[in-house]
Amino acid sequence: xxxxxxxxxxxxxxxxxxxxxAVLFSMQSVALTPGAGGSVDVAERQELRHQATDxxxxxxxxxxxxxxxxxxxxxxxxxxxxxxxxxRLGYGNRHPPGSLGTMLxxxxxxxxxxxxxxxxxxxxxxxxxxLTTPVVFQGTPSDTAVVAKRTVTLYDNQTxxxxxxxxxxxxxxxxSLADDDGYYPIPNxxxxxxxxxxxxxxxxx
Numbered sequence: 001x002x003x004x005x006x007x008x009x010x011x012x013x014x015x016x017x018x019x020x021x022a023v024l025f026s027m028q029s030v031a032l033t034p035g036a037g038g039s040v041d042v043a044e045r046q047e048l049r050h051q052a053t054d055x056x057x058x059x060x061x062x063x064x065x066x067x068x069x070x071x072x073x074x075x076x077x078x079x080x081x082x083x084x085x086x087x088r089l090g091y092g093n094r095h096p097p098g099s100l101g102t103m104l105x106x107x108x109x110x111x112x113x114x115x116x117x118x119x120x121x122x123x124x125x126x127x128x129x130x131l132t133t134p135v136v137f138q139g140t141p142s143d144t145a146v147v148a149k150r151t152v153t154l155y156d157n158q159t160x161x162x163x164x165x166x167x168x169x170x171x172x173x174x175x176s177l178a179d180d181d182g183y184y185p186i187p188n189x190x191x192x193x194x195x196x197x198x199x200x201x202x203x204x205x
Contacts (some may be wrong), residue, residue, distance in 0.1 A: 065097065067200050074165070088133045090118075117136065118201050151197060154196045
């Protein structure tokens with residue numbers, strides 16, 4: 001009986017060691033081998049970044065409603081973009097007009113992705129910080145958000161593109177960007193024919 005008890009005890013100890021070894025091996029494997037979730041997350045972020053960049057490139061080449069026209073699609077009375085909600089939200093959760101909005105909706109919103117779209121531009125005083133105006137604001141980005149950028153140059157001879165912009169009777173095609181009678185957040189910050197340089201930023205998460 002004593003020998004049989006010792007055998008059971010030894011068998012139990014060996015079994016425990018086997019189970020413990022298996023657990024330790026599994027933990028080491030997880031620590032040393034990239035997890036599936038991490039790999040998918042990195043790959044997905046790369047895909048989102050490529051998609052966001054492609055959307056900005058395509059939008060900048062669109063003659064009907066380019067990024068330049070979006071930057072000038074301003075409602076002076078509401079002090080936000082034409083059809084927008086408030087100066088702080090821009091279009092809020094809604095996508096912007098034109099083909100850019102269609103691409104953003106089909107690429108991100110239909111896949112339950114959130115994004116912010118904003119304009120960053122030079123201040124009138126070169127010593128001041130870069131200024132930002134929201135176009136679309138859907139919330140605070142997560143830590144894994146990706147950012148795509150596209151630069152747009154505005155010129156002195158360009159005008160606002162929103163419907164019935166400003167005092168149409170004084171300007172054949174709308175309100176001049178530099179018209180002091182109206183309100184336009186992007187200032188004339190560059191000498192010569194260039195009005196300002198705008199960075200369109202698309203943040204996706």
